[in-house]
Amino acid sequence: MATVKFIIQSKKPSAVIYVRFSIGSNQVYKRKTRETVNPENWNAKKGGVVQRTALTREALQNQTEQINTLTKLESFILEQYRKRNETEIINGDWLAEIIDAYYSGGRKIERLDFIENYLEHYKTDILPFRKYKGKPITKGTRQKHLTIVDKFQEFLKTEKKRLKVSDYNISAGNRFVTFLRGQNLSDNTVGKYLKYTKTIFKDAKIDNIEVHDQLSEIKGFTVDTPTPYLKPEELQRIQELLIVNEKLEQTRDWLIIGCYTGQRASDLFRMTPEKFVTINGKEFINLSQKKTKTPVLVPIHTEVKKILDKRKGFFPAQFSINLESAKTIFNENLKKICKLAGIDRPEYGRVYDEVKKHYVFGNYPLHDLVSSHICRRTFATMYYSKIPTAIIMSVTGHRTETEFLGYIGIDNSTLSEQMYSYWEQLDHKENKDDLVIKNVN
Template identity: 25%
Template sequence: MNKTRYTAIYNRKNQLNTLGKSLVQIECYLNGKNKYFSTQIYIEPNYWNNKTRTIKTDYPNAIKLNKQIAEKIRDLENFELDKINAGKPFNLGMLNDFMKGDAVSSFTEFMELEIEKMNLTESTKKNHRTTLTRLKEFKKVIYFEDITFELLNDFDCFLRKIQITFKDKDTPPKKLMQNTIWKYFKNMKTYVNLAINKDLMNVQQYPFRKFKVKTGDSKKVFLSPNEIEQFENVELIGENAKYQIVKDLFMFSVYTGLRYSDVFSLQKKDIVSIAGKDWLIKTMEKTNESVRIPIYAIFNGKPTEILNKYTNFGSVFCFSELTNQHCNRQLKEISKLAGIKDKIITFHTARHTTATYLLYKNVSITTVQKILGHKKLATTQIYGHIMDATVENELIAINF
């Protein structure tokens, strides 16, 4: 294996600054490639000894400055030797992070640092952190050289054996959905690509050329028009009155198509009066896309009724935040009270319900796309296929 050549060089760009000085740099050469690092030392041309590649002794503090240069070169050499002696790969790109004090020793450490540095929404960061957690459950430390087809295949097998348990003992454990597994690999691929771009991995090492994970056909649960009525009309009295807030917020999501994260981040300033009519105008948390919903018109203004019910809540936000898990637990109980027993209702069911109901009512698919804030029409068209299948099943069930 070739070793990097480290050399002190002067005035590489052949130009002086306004003080008539130029920079001393360290040149790192390996396999036909160069990297240059600044020493932050500037001197006049007549004080540089090109033969010994040092600052001449008659320059002020020459001994101290030459020592600084030699120490930088020694640190770079030691960093490279540590990698080689540990049996780990080395390339010039790794020196960038080392010189910045950001050197990482493993892929898992790199991914952890980059998640926090990248310009991502908090929900996306949370999603990527979950992927990292799964990776660490599989293998505590994953080095860059470990990222192979075999490792991805083993990780895939590991994910398919995971059993998710629930606090509710009546709910049986379940395996990860195919789409969840696909998302884990999609997220992991993002950081493998980033590591290659930062020269921390060799492009020839790229394992996703061979390894592929397909998305699954996710079964979207939604409420039928009759079930929406059942949910709306369920009476929550006595000890069941504690479910009223979750019911209201779930129905608000049904009426607007907002995700859980958008319902609970909704601020009073997001409700705008245009020509005396209420509109909901908000940038969505997950996608950063803007939605404009005429809440005075959609579902006969029912979103406005719910907003008015909580209007005195003393905050910039429209609703007091509840965890997704808390909402889903209560929705399970409300579903039973509403007589809906053959579906597992979660908060996200509301958004699916909005899409399917609007299409059922012959709202154009492009309008549904705008209300839901989908970037791609193809995402909205999935609901069109669901409605086709629903209509078909209902017709087949009729005894003509």
Template identity: 25%
Template sequence: MAIKLFLRSKVGETSSIYFRYIKGRDFKLILKTPYSINPTHWDEEKESYKANLTKRNPKTVLEKNFNSQIAVLNNNLAILKSELSVFFANNHDATADEIKDFYNKKYFPEKEKPKTTKTAIPSDLVNFIDYYIKDKSKRIEGKQDPITEATRKKLITIKNRIILFDKNILLKSVNDDFRDDLTEWMQTEKYSSSTIIKDLKYIKTVCSFASKKKIDVNTEVLHWEFMRVKQNYTPPILSFEELEQIKNTICPHEYLENAKDWIIIGFYTGARVSDLLNFDAKNIINTNILKFKQKKIENQTHDAEEFIYLHSEVLKVLEKRNGQFPRKISDQRLNDYIKEVCKLAGLTQKMIGGVKDKEQGGRGKKIVKEFEKWKLITTHIFRRSFVTNFIEILGKENIKTQTGHKTDDMVNLYNKTEKIDKAMRIAEKMENHLKIV
């Protein structure tokens, strides 16, 4: 039996140290040790660090560390040879595999750790939605930005609905029949047409992603098409005249005065309510420019920072409040309070609109009928009113700068100018042009 330590390579700054075990003529095993050394420092005869490299009477920290390095390596190699010798003496008939097993457990325990296997991708819709959320919540530079918090919440809501409908549905069973059955169930549960279509669009997106992951899906889902839900009424906006009514309204409570001031600011900025309620006077630049981050996309892009113009009417509100924006409240409270303010302001004219049936827990199908206008007011009226009232003055590009919309189509969606008003504006512009000519 012979054990020898040696270097296989003598070039480069470091070289791994190997040991060779020979038993008789027919058994030879070579394995790498956990140690390495500069080949020029290796003593082939003594199978160790060259002893003559040790610094005598070391004075500097560097010399002391070098001596320690030599001693530690030589000691480790001596222990290794000793432990191997004991093993071979006690296991004279050990096979190569048995020797490797002992050796790896002793000197390379990380090799014995079970390899982490990738979690199997779920094949059912409910669990795959969780997988989709986890995958899409990661930022991968050059490939994808994470989904927004709103999207994550929407997907969780859809998942919970599917659990109620059929928690065991497989991805490959999501087909046209599934679509019809889910639609019928959601209609029975009083979900609105827009909610049903949004859910189906998300389900199609999730299934398309599953297909890319080589999961078995039914190809029918990949060809789903959707009709735009026809809205038989125009969502309300605030006109300049109505805003004046609101401004001149005396509010009996401070919370309503606070809400009234938010209406004025929202009307002249067109900001999303999630951004509006986070406006901070500390971020005002050059007296009338406000810097803020769009909350909706802050976790999705590096380009969430925006700058918007503060109209003089907005600055009047801030001046009244010692340079500060109104007190921040929740979206829901603001929704409730601005209804009260608009009722006090006399916005009681009748108009067709949609209000969710509260008997359905606030999630049910909208009841579309004639209501007094104040009942139809929500915080989303700020953006619609801004786009509708200022689009002719600012044009689409400037509107997008102020509202943060990315496309003309989105601006068009928010523009609720009546057709007759559009025609009247064209007439006014043409008459003015003809007068100049």
């Protein structure tokens, strides 16, 4: 039979109270509580606080609270022993954990059932050790997870009750989406955050925390975000534009380099002469793309070579050592250059509304929509159907043709229409060959 008795082992004025937990003659364990008592007020035989009546109101209240605490602690220990499972080893460590659980609001596994506690546990005990394809996740990926955790913790404050991990189902996911949309986030960001919550909560199983049966049904989502591109004649107008401002000249050079190398800004601004390599007499820029870690060899186009020659073999100066700041400056200057060049054809896209503090979709002049991403999109669109798709993808870093075609906005109907063009070319070639044969005869 399991028994609990409280003892003290010191004669000091603030002696620590210990728990003596016994489940058999050779199974007696002792651990500290967080309580202290003056030995003069301790009944060693009964193992409890002496109940005095001639006390001040404050002292009487403290005495009552300590008696109640010890009574509840005894009940808690005995209850946890009764509820133990077959895998639990009952020893001094177990007793210490139970005592800590009493003061902390429950055993660790029970506390982690609640989402706010689990998310803190995820940040400190799971996320730092996550891997992707056998390698630790990047700093950027860790930061994305932390951002989503912070957003979810904000969301929890809007709920009417304290949620457990097992409460996170499709309905809760939908409420999270509604909360995020109220934060003026783009739909693609909202869909990405929702997708990652499934990953975060799925890991609760590692600690034997119950998850909802619907967890696997919670899906992220994406929406098509209009991404404009420059037509060859528009790019030509920008190249011929007379610019006297040094920063705008610097911006134009980066734009031209971007449009003829097909790289994201995060890779564009990492280009240096040290990345040049020569293979079979031809020069390339050797990169490992920052976002996907995809290695690419980028041929140096004649237009890029002109800029490098103009700058004595160097790339244009950086706008800032901070990538995000560099992109912001680049984007602002791009809009100025395109406006100067008269790139104003109407396009559907989004513009940030400073008053409403979110993006507004609509038809705008192209110069209001341009950003650093126009470089990669222009490259891919400009050379599609002129150069084999696989070769373009080797430069842009797209992994599948489906992904690439979606990126430049080519769907099945467009591909079907292109079939007519190829048939016409084939018919023209066959007719021409027939004519040559007849003339020979």
